[in-house]
Every structure is written in structure tokens, then in C-alpha cells.
Amino acid sequence: MNLGTVFECAVSRYPTHVALVQENNRYTYAQLNAEVNRVASSLQRLGVTRRDRVMVLLKNRKEAVCLFWAIQKLGAIFTPISMRLSPEDTQYCINDSEPKVVVYESSSRRSVQAAKFSDRPIFIGLEKGEGDLSYEELVKRGTSTFESLAVDDEEIALMLYTSGTTGFPKGVPRSHKNEYASTIAHIIQNTYETFESTLGVMPLYHTMGVRSLLAICVLNGKYVVAPDLDPYTALTLLSSERISCLYMIPRLYHELLEDRSFSQFDLSALRKIGYAGAPMSEALTQKCFQRLRPKHFVNHYGSTEIYTFTTCAILDKKPGCAGKPGIHQRMRLVTPDPSGGSTPQDEVPDGQIGEIIIHAGSDEAFKGYWNRPDATRKAIRNQWYYTGDLGILDEDGDLYIVGRIDEMLISGGENISPVEIEEVLASHPKVAEAAVIGEEDDRWGQIVVAFIVPSDHTVSVQELDQFCKRHAKMSTTKRPRKYLFVEEIPKSPAGKVIRRELRGLSERNDA
Known part of the structure; x- marks a missing residue:
């Protein structure tokens, strides 16, 4: 199923349910769809067609969400990048993706203005007077009805750039099938139910941010955003909006729990939490249990390239454990070889440290990096994705991450x-x-x-x-x-x- 259809199905099921909340504004699925249609039809008039890249440099906000869904209806490729990237990395992403349109706000204006484009894209600014036209003008020029283009689920829905700690970011094209399968896995692995609500903490240039948005849409839930989110604002929204589930990196849990105002808020509605992106210490894991009292707490181990590797939902018994392979995955531990000489057959004996490799044939797995066949050959060998992570299995067959080969x-x-x-x-x-x-x-x-x-x-x-x-x-x-x-x-x-x-x-x- 393509993502444009996913959104339209959600709209048709519960058009009057609240889909998105930002500040004092609440938008039903029908209201959100009307703006998405205006954006899609307006972008189409500007010449955006299937497979065109639309680069987005926005904070998490209603406009970013509407652009995401509009781009899916057009069969174009949502290409968000971080506003924190260095000018050099921003320039690299622009040259690499060759966007047809670039959407930005005041916080990202400098990065866009400093960039050099081989083919000048159309600039759309969030604020009035910015770019070739503003987002408001884009909406006004569109129509509230729009017929989605027929898009095969193998076509690219979005491209995320990995924030590697070395070298330039790599573009990771993700198909509609990749994103849909990953979203269904996320819902199952986190035991989400219809009408869940979440706080859009993780940015949409990160796989965790996209996953939260998609999961909530599939479940006709409520997605709450705040463009400028600090711990106090997050706590306020978690309490006032009765947020039921949360998916963040460990650092954000630490900031939330250590905020001096934490005890002032009622977070009893928050029953399901999960983390990914980095290890969580045993001490922080215990604090999450003690202060948030979750019904379900998941460690999700994965990557932008293949969303799920493993998950663990018994962190009260095994803090830090990465658990067992996800519902679509096969995993092996092989002899660590920084030179890339190991094969999928070089499995290490039980109880020994090995490099974690994941089968690259699942519906969650990308097919290769954008414009980087060299990086693709290094990462995917014999249909297995080499993570570069080192792990060890305990006596129950549960995985623990112990570091990186290069570390x-x-x-x-x-x-x-x-x-x-x-x-x-x-x-x-x-x-x-x-x-x-x-x-x-x-x-x-x-x-x-x-x-x-x-x-x-x-x-x-x-x-x-x-x-x-x-x-x-x-x-x-x-x-x-x-x-x-x-x-x-x-x-x-x-x-x-x-x-x-x-x-x-x-x-x-x-x-």
C-alpha cells in the first residue's frame, strides 16, 4: 500500500477525529486532508511530478506534516534534512538529491541562502515574503480536492540522510512498501491500539519521527506537535493532551525526567514508551519505570536502512537488552572483520562477540544508498546488511549491543x-x-x-x-x-x- 492511500483511508474512516494539534489549533482528519490537497494540487501546478525530490528544512509543525502527505499523494519524494547540519553537509545533500523544490523557514534560511544549486529549485518560505512564494500562498493557490496519483508501493516515498559520525551523510531511499511494513511492525512491537496519541518529538528528518507520524495516522490517532519543544513544554503537552505513547531517544527521556517541574504534571495517560537511536543506561531505564510507570516499555534497535533489527520489551528484567529479531527479520552474528572479509556463513559460537548482520530481503529493508554504489556494496553483501555493530547473545538468545567494530x-x-x-x-x-x-x-x-x-x-x-x-x-x-x-x-x-x-x-x- 502506498502512503498517500494510507492517509486517505484514515481520513475516510474517521474524518471528524482530531488528527493534529499545534498550540491552540486542532485539526480533524478532514480538515488536515483539505490543506494537504491544496498543497498537493499547488505543487503539481508548479511542476512537481512523480519521483521529484522536495527538500524540506522545517521543524516539526503542521506545515511539515501537510507537505509530507501532499508529497505522498503526488508520488514525489519527501526529502527532509536537519537544520543542524553543517553548511558543508547541507550543500552535499542538496547536490546529491537535486531537489525540484526547497521548503524552509527562518531558522533554516541561512543554510538555504548559502547553498549553491546547479539547477535552481523553486523556493517556498514558511513566512510571508520568503522565497518564490510563501507556504500560505501555496495553500491559497490549491484546491481542496485532489485525486492522488497511482503510485506503486515499490516506488520511493522518502529519502532520509543518515547522520553518520564520520564522512558525508548518505541518502537512504525508502519505498512505500518499506515505510508501510516498518509502520505495521512498529505498531505491533509497541502494542499500539486505535486512537493512540503521541507527541511529535523526533524530527521528520529522522526515521523515528516518520515512524511516529505514520503509526498514529494508521491508527487514526492524535499527533501533537510544538515547533520549539523544551522539556517543560513537552511535559505540559503530555499532561494536557493526555498523551498515551511516546517514542524518543534516551537523552530526551533524561531531560524530561530531570526537569525540575516534572512532579507538577499528571502523566498517568502515558502508558507506552519506547526508545531507539542510542543505548539507555540501566540507571535511566530504572528511572523511566519508577517515574513514568509504563505498561509497555520497548528498546527498539534498528537503523534508517532497515527500520527494525530487534526489540526488547522486558527491560525491567533485562535493562539495556536489545532482545530478539523483529517480526520481519533474520539476524546473525559473524566474525568481526573491519576489512569486510567476513561472510554470512562465518557465524560465531554462542556466547561470543560478533558483528550483527540483518537479512536485507525483508519488506523493511532499503535497496541501496542514493548515488552511492560503493557504500551499498560495502553495507549489503550476499543479501545481508552489515551493521558495523558488535553484539553477543545471552543464554536466552537475547541480543546485547557491546559497541562498534570501528570503536x-x-x-x-x-x-x-x-x-x-x-x-x-x-x-x-x-x-x-x-x-x-x-x-x-x-x-x-x-x-x-x-x-x-x-x-x-x-x-x-x-x-x-x-x-x-x-x-x-x-x-x-x-x-x-x-x-x-x-x-x-x-x-x-x-x-x-x-x-x-x-x-x-x-x-x-x-x-
Whole structure:
């Protein structure tokens, strides 16, 4: 099923149900559809046709949602990019996607104006007087009825750019089939029901943001957005709108739970929560259980390329566990080989660390990167997608992520995963966050360097070292030999630690 049809089915089922809330404005499915039709018909008059890319640089707001659905009805390709990208990365995405139309707002104006286009697109500004025409003018020029184009479900619905920690972003084309299958899997894996409501926290340039929007639409639920969302605003909306489910990265749960106003709000309607994008510490997992009291709590492990790898819904018993393969997936652990020499047949014995590979034949899986056959060949080999992540299965066959191949460090001849050390350090009562890298050392090959964000500034190196010495999970080789106290850990927009920046901090400290 194509996504334009998904939306129209939702409109026909419950046209008077509230579909979207922004500030004091509430839009039913019928009202939202009328604006979507105006946007679609207006874009069509501007020459947007099937497979054209429409680049969107907007915050999560009604206009972004309407553009998403209008583009699906046209059979064009929704191509959102982050407004946080560097000018260099923004320029790369523009050159790579060659958009027919670029939609932007005041916050992203500078990125658009600084970019150079080989073929000048049509510029649509959110505010009056911006671009070739404003979004308001786009809506006024359209018609409230629009007949969706016939689109095969194998055609591309959207293209997301991965926020990798190294190199330029890679365009990930996702078909209508990919998105529909991933959405159905998401609904099942999170036990969502008809008329759920959610807060549109994750941006629509991220697979998590798209998934929340699509899942709520399929269920005729309520999608609540706030273009400028801080923890207090989020708590206010969660309470006032009686939000029932939430899907965010761990950092946002931390900010929500630690906000000084948290106890003032009634969050009893919030029964289903999930996270993805980065590991969640055991301490934060426990806080989520204690303060939010969810009926269902899921760790979703996946990627932009293949939405679901595995999920775990027994985090009360196994915090940090990634669980078992999703409903569409097959998974293997193979011999880690940074050079790319391993094959799907090189499976590691039970209880050993291996690289996680996922079969690339499922309906959730993309077919390859946009304009990057080299990257596609490296990622997909023999119909298996090589994640670059390292994992280990426990006695129940449940997966635990232990790091990345390119982040593994070797000290004293022992392979060491930064994640397991970070988990130990984060369990110290005076540590808010911890991140670990390897640093070259003549004696050990590499030593473990720990970056600490203290929750209590009385914490000392000696105290942490004694804590590690006594900890059951910390061998002598794994113990950090160097500590650096920092105000924050550098992370990507998805919440992943950017270790190359940590190496720069360590080098400057030594200088």
C-alpha cells in the first residue's frame, strides 16, 4: 500500500477525529486532508511530478506534516534534512538529491541562502515574503480536492540522510512498501491500539519521527506537535493532551525526567514508551519505570536502512537488552572483520562477540544508498546488511549491543567494548554520563580513557578508580587509566556519541 492511500483511508474512516494539534489549533482528519490537497494540487501546478525530490528544512509543525502527505499523494519524494547540519553537509545533500523544490523557514534560511544549486529549485518560505512564494500562498493557490496519483508501493516515498559520525551523510531511499511494513511492525512491537496519541518529538528528518507520524495516522490517532519543544513544554503537552505513547531517544527521556517541574504534571495517560537511536543506561531505564510507570516499555534497535533489527520489551528484567529479531527479520552474528572479509556463513559460537548482520530481503529493508554504489556494496553483501555493530547473545538468545567494530579497542591483548565500561561508570551515583575511547600506549597498545560528566562535582579520579577496581564487571585491563571531566559528551542529533571529538579533547588535554 502506498502512503498517500494510507492517509486517505484514515481520513475516510474517521474524518471528524482530531488528527493534529499545534498550540491552540486542532485539526480533524478532514480538515488536515483539505490543506494537504491544496498543497498537493499547488505543487503539481508548479511542476512537481512523480519521483521529484522536495527538500524540506522545517521543524516539526503542521506545515511539515501537510507537505509530507501532499508529497505522498503526488508520488514525489519527501526529502527532509536537519537544520543542524553543517553548511558543508547541507550543500552535499542538496547536490546529491537535486531537489525540484526547497521548503524552509527562518531558522533554516541561512543554510538555504548559502547553498549553491546547479539547477535552481523553486523556493517556498514558511513566512510571508520568503522565497518564490510563501507556504500560505501555496495553500491559497490549491484546491481542496485532489485525486492522488497511482503510485506503486515499490516506488520511493522518502529519502532520509543518515547522520553518520564520520564522512558525508548518505541518502537512504525508502519505498512505500518499506515505510508501510516498518509502520505495521512498529505498531505491533509497541502494542499500539486505535486512537493512540503521541507527541511529535523526533524530527521528520529522522526515521523515528516518520515512524511516529505514520503509526498514529494508521491508527487514526492524535499527533501533537510544538515547533520549539523544551522539556517543560513537552511535559505540559503530555499532561494536557493526555498523551498515551511516546517514542524518543534516551537523552530526551533524561531531560524530561530531570526537569525540575516534572512532579507538577499528571502523566498517568502515558502508558507506552519506547526508545531507539542510542543505548539507555540501566540507571535511566530504572528511572523511566519508577517515574513514568509504563505498561509497555520497548528498546527498539534498528537503523534508517532497515527500520527494525530487534526489540526488547522486558527491560525491567533485562535493562539495556536489545532482545530478539523483529517480526520481519533474520539476524546473525559473524566474525568481526573491519576489512569486510567476513561472510554470512562465518557465524560465531554462542556466547561470543560478533558483528550483527540483518537479512536485507525483508519488506523493511532499503535497496541501496542514493548515488552511492560503493557504500551499498560495502553495507549489503550476499543479501545481508552489515551493521558495523558488535553484539553477543545471552543464554536466552537475547541480543546485547557491546559497541562498534570501528570503536573496539585492544588493551593488553584483550578486545574491549567501550559500551560495557560506560555502563559501569554510569552506575556510579556521582556520574551523570560517561563515554570511553582508546588512546595509543607503548606498553598496553591502547589504554582506556574515560570522559565523565559529573552529577556531583565532588567526585574524584581516585574515587572512580576505586569504584572500578571493586566492580565485578571490570577487569584490570578494562579499567580506565585516564579520566577527563567534561560538561557534556559530544553527540549526533540521534544521540550517538561522537568519539572522534572525544579524541580531539583528549589530545588537546595532553598538549
